[in-house]
Amino acid sequence: MPIQTRRDDDGQTLVIRIEGRFDFSTHQAFRDAYEHGDPDIRNYIVDLSDTTYLDSSALGMLLLLRDYAGGDSARIVIENCNNDVRRILSISNFEQLFNIR
Amino acid sequence: MDDAVAEHNSPLRILIADDSDSDRLILKTLLKRLGHEVLDVSNGLDAVSVFQQEAPDLVLLDALMPVMDGMEAARQIKFLAGERLVPLIFLTSLSEAGALARCLEAGGDDFLGKPYNRIIIEAKIKAFNRMRLMHQTLSDQRDLIRERNRQLTEEQEIAKRVFDNVAHSGCLDAANIRYHASPQSIFNGDVLFASPRPAGGMLIFMGDFTGHGLPAAIGAMPVAEIFYGMANKGFNGQDVLREINQKLKRILPTGMFCCGAMIEADFKLNQVQVWNGGLPDGWLIRSSGAYLALQSRHLPLGILSPDQFNADFERVATGPDDRVLMMTDGFLESADRAGNVFGEQGVTETLERLDVGDHPFDAMMFAVHRFTGNFEDGDDLTLCSLEMMDEAGLAALPDRAAPSALAGPAEWRCTYEIRERTLGEFSPLPLLLHICMEVPGLRRKSGEIYTLLAELYNNALEHGVLELPSEWKRSPEGFGRYYAERNRRLANVEGHYIRFTLHHSLKPDGGRLRVVCEDSGRGFDFQNHPSVAPGSSPAESGHYAGRGLLLLKRLAETIRFHESGNHVEIVYDWRLTRTAGDRDE
Numbered sequence: 001m002p003i004q005t006r007r008d009d010d011g012q013t014l015v016i017r018i019e020g021r022f023d024f025s026t027h028q029a030f031r032d033a034y035e036h037g038d039p040d041i042r043n044y045i046v047d048l049s050d051t052t053y054l055d056s057s058a059l060g061m062l063l064l065l066r067d068y069a070g071g072d073s074a075r076i077v078i079e080n081c082n083n084d085v086r087r088i089l090s091i092s093n094f095e096q097l098f099n100i101r
Numbered sequence: 102m103d104d105a106v107a108e109h110n111s112p113l114r115i116l117i118a119d120d121s122d123s124d125r126l127i128l129k130t131l132l133k134r135l136g137h138e139v140l141d142v143s144n145g146l147d148a149v150s151v152f153q154q155e156a157p158d159l160v161l162l163d164a165l166m167p168v169m170d171g172m173e174a175a176r177q178i179k180f181l182a183g184e185r186l187v188p189l190i191f192l193t194s195l196s197e198a199g200a201l202a203r204c205l206e207a208g209g210d211d212f213l214g215k216p217y218n219r220i221i222i223e224a225k226i227k228a229f230n231r232m233r234l235m236h237q238t239l240s241d242q243r244d245l246i247r248e249r250n251r252q253l254t255e256e257q258e259i260a261k262r263v264f265d266n267v268a269h270s271g272c273l274d275a276a277n278i279r280y281h282a283s284p285q286s287i288f289n290g291d292v293l294f295a296s297p298r299p300a301g302g303m304l305i306f307m308g309d310f311t312g313h314g315l316p317a318a319i320g321a322m323p324v325a326e327i328f329y330g331m332a333n334k335g336f337n338g339q340d341v342l343r344e345i346n347q348k349l350k351r352i353l354p355t356g357m358f359c360c361g362a363m364i365e366a367d368f369k370l371n372q373v374q375v376w377n378g379g380l381p382d383g384w385l386i387r388s389s390g391a392y393l394a395l396q397s398r399h400l401p402l403g404i405l406s407p408d409q410f411n412a413d414f415e416r417v418a419t420g421p422d423d424r425v426l427m428m429t430d431g432f433l434e435s436a437d438r439a440g441n442v443f444g445e446q447g448v449t450e451t452l453e454r455l456d457v458g459d460h461p462f463d464a465m466m467f468a469v470h471r472f473t474g475n476f477e478d479g480d481d482l483t484l485c486s487l488e489m490m491d492e493a494g495l496a497a498l499p500d501r502a503a504p505s506a507l508a509g510p511a512e513w514r515c516t517y518e519i520r521e522r523t524l525g526e527f528s529p530l531p532l533l534l535h536i537c538m539e540v541p542g543l544r545r546k547s548g549e550i551y552t553l554l555a556e557l558y559n560n561a562l563e564h565g566v567l568e569l570p571s572e573w574k575r576s577p578e579g580f581g582r583y584y585a586e587r588n589r590r591l592a593n594v595e596g597h598y599i600r601f602t603l604h605h606s607l608k609p610d611g612g613r614l615r616v617v618c619e620d621s622g623r624g625f626d627f628q629n630h631p632s633v634a635p636g637s638s639p640a641e642s643g644h645y646a647g648r649g650l651l652l653l654k655r656l657a658e659t660i661r662f663h664e665s666g667n668h669v670e671i672v673y674d675w676r677l678t679r680t681a682g683d684r685d686e
Contacts, residue, residue: 024312056311056430060356063404067355092360092379093400 003029012040017047022058022085030061034068044069049080054088066097077101113230114155117141118148118174119163119192124215128161128192131219135226145169149177157187159229161213164193164204172207179208186236188229257315264318267325271296271332272303277488279462283481290317290359291429291483294325296332299534299551302368304332304341305487308361308402309380309429320359320403323348334531334538335551338365339412342376342402346410349403358403362395362427365414366487373425373489374414378402381433381445384452386461388422392452395425416584423489426461431482435469443472462486509541511607518600524566525591530554533601540605542612542675549656550614550673556649557618557669558599563587565622565667566597597621611676617668624665 003026004017016033018026034044044065048054066074077099081089089100115132119125120143129139140155142148146169148162160178164171175189191204191212204212210229213222273280273295282293290310297303306328310317324345331341342363349359360379367373377383378399385393399411428448435443451468455461465484515536519529530551537543537550563569567590573579602617653660657671 056309056360057356060311060358063358064356091381091397093397096400097404 013043015045019050021053023055024057044076046078054085113158114138116157116160120166145174175208280485282483292321294328299335299547305364338363342412346402347407358401360401383427419489425487429483514604516602520598561599561620565620614673617670619668624667627662627666
């Protein structure tokens with residue numbers, strides 16, 4: 001299972017964890033991970049500890065999540081990126097849209 | 102599927118070949134009773150010819166027959182059937198394994214033992230019909246896919262031609278541009294546009310849409326239209342980028358966007374301005390071999406709303422023969438057979454090894470091809486270099502749209518004034534140029550007209566309204582200070598205006614454009630200004646600023662200052678060309 005989700009302790013944070021390659025092939029699974037319409041979710045954490053690669057369609061998917069979570073008011077943290085992944089996020093200047101840590 | 106089920110029970114056309122009249126009659130009666138249409142012959146040769154004429158669905162062949170035996174008939178029938186699956190069942194009283202195997206080797210699908218068993222015959226015919234129908238369905242689907250694929254390829258060919266016409270109307274072939282855009286890269290969403298600016302200099306845009314195939318290529322069309330349309334009218338890189346971003350934000354679904362970089366090169370001022378949103382580092386490579394990264398500092402295009410979009414360019418001073426190098430992701434992702442990518446490391450290593458005489462474009466292409474080990478496969482990359490050079494060297498740039506005879510307005514006058522905060526937010530130049538370009542005689546002179554308007558406007562704005570001292574621009578530090586101060590003062594403009602009055606009239610052999618530019622500033626001492634005072638020459642004016650005024654003097658018939666120097670009037674004449682080849686330059 002390349003994408004796993006869990007609720008954080010407070011029940012308001014959805015943690016989406018992506019294993020391996022985060023690219024177009026994970027498109028549907030990634031959408032399914034957050035599109036369950038649970039009204040309690042306020043925050044999102046995209047955990048990339050086990051993500052080895054990220055391409056531009058993954059950047060698009062992150063934008064879709066951002067829109068879903070409220071656009072400019074979305075609260076999304078992207079965490080534990082390896083150097084390559086981090087580099088791709090920063091070339092596209094995604095730190096302007098997401099909290100990357 | 103329902104059709105297939107229905108067909109299971111539909112009557113078949115069955116060919117029987119058997120030299121035993123009684124056996125043939127028994128079988129024929131049996132099959133007719135099951136509802137099938139039966140054709141019958143008594144030897145292999147007849148079987149082949151009836152098969153050819155009647156195209157039956159199923160063939161029952163006796164193995165041993167006179168004239169031509171079942172084995173040979175089977176081979177010929179299978180050959181004639183070609184791709185069609187026609188089940189072929191041997192009728193035989195043989196029981197020796199070798200003989201039965203030979204029947205199958207000759208093309209038979211199965212055998213029926215004599216004497217006939219009605220139930221087995223019926224079951225086998227049904228089973229083979231199922232197989233026949235499945236084969237038919239698969240063949241039909243394969244043909245459909247093949248046809249669709251052919252259509253798609255053809256459509257892409259046409260789309261590519263349309264795309265090429267739109268995308269390559271610019272100056273990518275100019276002497277100072279080198280580029281490689283592989284055919285595969287187009288339908289992977291890479292774009293590369295270049296256009297000369299009416300006032301001199303060039304705009305280059307390189308983009309890389311997310312996704313692949315048609316969706317990625319579709320986004321490129323409006324970008325090309327905006328880029329070439331606006332660049333031709335004199336808009337600067339910032340304006341073009343804002344428009345592209347706004348358009349893409351509106352038309353692209355969330356999740357699709359365009360990484361891109363815009364280069365605005367000014368060969369007179371010897372500077373490039375760069376905006377990079379999501380492309381890999383570009384590089385400025387000095388003629389000395391030193392190099393400087395032009396990093397992505399912005400989000401890609403099509404993500405931010407117009408009010409959030411940041412179109413700030415970085416300004417870099419350049420020298421003659423300096424080169425700018427830009428590339429898309431595909432370049433860095435070029436991989437060797439083992440899957441290792443060329444990467445940023447490949448680029449920086451190539452730059453480090455660069456000798457003074459090397460062209461960085463050639464060096465980069467050579468390095469990536471040596472790395473990947475082949476020159477064709479999987480080549481999905483775009484690379485472009487721009488060389489800073491004397492504008493005179495670019496004289497051969499293609500003419501823009503040919504003038505359409507003499508139609509168009511000839512006698513007209515207009516006044517356009519911008520005031521207050523609009524001075525800081527809007528450039529009237531594209532609009533004014535557009536009005537002038539309605540006159541066919543002026544259209545061929547768009548570069549000169551733009552320069553005249555731009556110099557008048559910039560003088561009025563920077564020196565008249567904003568009171569910026571041009572001496573600042575003499576040193577590199579002052580240069581930066583000048584533009585910083587310009588932005589600061591522009592944001593706080595109050596109580597000011599700049600007014601243009603354009604007046605065009607016909608003359609016997611051409612026409613005359615009179616441009617008056619007035620501003621609300623305090624003016625300047627034009628009587629004693631070194632580049633305006635009578636008899637002065639550029640040499641006498643020494644290092645003192647005023648290049649703009651010298652340019653105006655050179656291009657216009659006359660230039661006159663009125664009032665306190667905040668009212669400038671120039672006269673520009675154009676002449677008809679008598680024949681197409683007889684240019685008036």
